[in-house]
Amino acid sequence: MTYERIIQIEFNHCDPAGIVFYPRYFEMVNSVIENFFADVVGRSFAAMHFGASNGVPTVAMEAVFQRPSRLGEKVRFRLRVEKVGGSSVKMWIEGHGDDGLRLKVGMTLAWIDGMKAAPWPAEMRAALERYRETQDA
Template sequence: MTHTRIIPIEFCHCDPAGIVFYPRYAEMVNHMVETFFLDVVGHGFGPMMAAGQGMPTVALEMAFRKPSRLGDRVEWTLAVEHLGRTSARFLVRAEDRVEARATVVWMARDFTPSPWPDDIRTILEAHHA
């Protein structure tokens, strides 16, 4: 199963040439992870942080294949590519434009990697590609 969302390309995403400035894609990848956790997993980043938990990105790999321009409406998809004891790697794609792999680690209150809580692990397993 994949999580899908349309992200419109806005002025704030673009460089003077009118195409997406590549670091903005990293923000969009994070947006996909964040909305997946809010909409699908049921654990928003705000409540996680308030509870002293977190899920930092520890690795990010991106391939830029085709530019996106101001006004484009780009369909993004996210799938769980790998699920470990304390980490997960998400495969995030923006049509034929960008492919990214983002690895996150579940952190406990003491900022150490910890096993995924059972309720979160169950949902991640259901979305494992």
């Protein structure tokens, strides 16, 4: 099953013309990732950042913007895991509106422990791999 989250476009997301200001998309994408880690991987950002010196910072990002999103619309974000590495994960997040693809963002995140890249904890790696194998089911 593919992880999805619907985000309604609010006034704070938009420029004066009522169209999403592109950096706001990155905030939405981060929200999808943060919820994915809590809901699917089993480790919330709060637990990573406040309970330990861990985290999953973004080390690479690419984005393609297909169509604008406007105030009041709902965008369905879908997250796909492409590859789980030793200490990183490559994922794609697509945002779809009623008229099709709005944006596609590729991201590489790295697991850090004590501010240095480290191997994934076994339970997190297993959850990411399990999701990758079943995301299209």
